Amino acid sequence: MAPERFYADSGDSTALALKILVAGGFGVGKTTLVGSVSEIRPLRTEERLSEIGESVDDTAGVDRKTTTTVAMDFGRITIRSGLSLYLFGTPGQARFWFLWDELSFGALGAVVLADTRRLEDCFPAVDFFEHRHIPFVVAVNCFPGARSYGAHDVSRALDLDPGTPVVLCDARDRDSGKEVLIRLVEYAGRRHTARLLDSVAQP
Amino acid sequence: MNADEGPEGVGRPRPGSHWYDAEAGPVVRPYAMTGGRTDPGPNAAHFDLIALVALDTGAPAPGAYTSLGPEHRALLELCRVEAQSVAELATDADLPVGVVRVLLGDLLNRGCIRISRPVPPAHLPDERILREVIDGLRAL
Numbered sequence: 518m519a520p521e522r523f524y525a526d527s528g529d530s531t532a533l534a535l536k537i538l539v540a541g542g543f544g545v546g547k548t549t550l551v552g553s554v555s556e557i558r559p560l561r562t563e564e565r566l567s568e569i570g571e572s573v574d575d576t577a578g579v580d581r582k583t584t585t586t587v588a589m590d591f592g593r594i595t596i597r598s599g600l601s602l603y604l605f606g607t608p609g610q611a612r613f614w615f616l617w618d619e620l621s622f623g624a625l626g627a628v629v630l631a632d633t634r635r636l637e638d639c640f641p642a643v644d645f646f647e648h649r650h651i652p653f654v655v656a657v658n659c660f661p662g663a664r665s666y667g668a669h670d671v672s673r674a675l676d677l678d679p680g681t682p683v684v685l686c687d688a689r690d691r692d693s694g695k696e697v698l699i700r701l702v703e704y705a706g707r708r709h710t711a712r713l714l715d716s717v718a719q720p
Numbered sequence: 721m722n723a724d725e726g727p728e729g730v731g732r733p734r735p736g737s738h739w740y741d742a743e744a745g746p747v748v749r750p751y752a753m754t755g756g757r758t759d760p761g762p763n764a765a766h767f768d769l770i771a772l773v774a775l776d777t778g779a780p781a782p783g784a785y786t787s788l789g790p791e792h793r794a795l796l797e798l799c800r801v802e803a804q805s806v807a808e809l810a811t812d813a814d815l816p817v818g819v820v821r822v823l824l825g826d827l828l829n830r831g832c833i834r835i836s837r838p839v840p841p842a843h844l845p846d847e848r849i850l851r852e853v854i855d856g857l858r859a860l
Contacts, residue, residue: 532772534805563816593808596857600849600852695860703854705850
């Protein structure tokens with residue numbers, strides 16, 4: 518599907534951008550997390566309604582209702598000149614799921630933010646990344662007043678694949694947010710190495 | 721009592737006020753500036769949000785393209801100093817991503833810009849890069 522010639526004379530080959538998605542239920546702290554580790558910026562996408570799914574939006578009688586606006590946040594962390602990390606807060610509403618496919622293409626990994634008071638809100642995100650084999654960590658945003666659970670309890674409640682890291686965090690805290698990202702990058706590296714070894718082992 | 725609520729203000733719009741405001745969204749429909757085109761062409765899929773857009777060093781100065789619209793020129797200006805991601809271009813130009821993709825398609829077809837390849841999932845960066853990222857995050 519990719520016309521390779523498109524990249525034949527691609528630009529600075531040393532410039533590298535990596536993408537990390539921040540997913541989770543509404544109000545779980547996605548924007549807060551992105552904002553605590555990077556300068557957060559608003560991003561608008563204007564999506565054709567036909568791509569959103571006729572079953573959701575009744576377009577009967579509308580000849581060509583054109584677009585609808587989807588807003589999300591992103592932040593950039595410059596590691597060094599030519600190496601940047603981009604964080605994207607994924608829109609939580611189910612009807613914008615089609616955006617996730619594009620967002621997750623080529624992603625290094627994802628952070629699934631969870632709130633133990635409504636853990637079920639992050640089920641869809643966990644399912645999404647598991648099915649697409651995208652490395653993710655579950656970051657439990659420890660809201661004040663919420664009963665605290667151990668990482669193991671959360672892992673079991675979410676029925677996570679063995680090895681999927683669960684990190685307790687405070688999305689408002691920069692150091693805590695950094696730690697979540699570090700755990701994710703480490704895990705993505707381990708998963709990648711394991712996949713390489715698997716492919717070598719296959720006859 | 722609020723000064724704005726005087727009797728002379730009731731039922732009569734103040735000078736300079738409009739029936740729409742920022743909440744109403746853009747007054748020009750987003751795809752008007754692309755001539756109604758919503759399809760960036762065959763290269764569309766490759767304008768990933770983190771694809772980096774750089775000026776083509778061989779391209780003439782933006783002034784040479786008399787047929788380019790102001791939005792095209794704005795995008796060229798934004799990546800003049802250094803390569804910019806599609807996401808940053810959209811935010812800086814205050815345009816929806818879909819519109820930016822169409823405009824970038826035009827610029828690519830004219831040879832004004834080059835697009836870097838996003839990392840394909842099967843070719844994640846090597847361990848050295850990941851280590852750099854981790855060290856960089858620690859140092860933030």
